[in-house]
Amino acid sequence: MRIRIDRARCVGNARCAAVAEHLYPLDDDGYIAIDGFEVPPGEELMARRGAKACPERIIFVEDDD
Numbered sequence: 001m002r003i004r005i006d007r008a009r010c011v012g013n014a015r016c017a018a019v020a021e022h023l024y025p026l027d028d029d030g031y032i033a034i035d036g037f038e039v040p041p042g043e044e045l046m047a048r049r050g051a052k053a054c055p056e057r058i059i060f061v062e063d064d065d
Helices: 015-020 044-053
Strands: 003-006 036-038 060-061
Touching: 003 044, 015 044, 044 060
Parallel strands: none
Antiparallel strands: 003 036, 003 060
């Protein structure tokens, strides 16, 4: 599973980090600091919750098929 983030559209709500700060780090200005990541084993639920928490819907879950 992979998370892809459209950083250019981030408005700094930081709801993803509020759910899973260890997966969704923020920069010094409060915007998402990464473009995406491979979800570590056992963190799938928290990664999905962080993505779902984004009101802008700029975080995309890409399941391994």
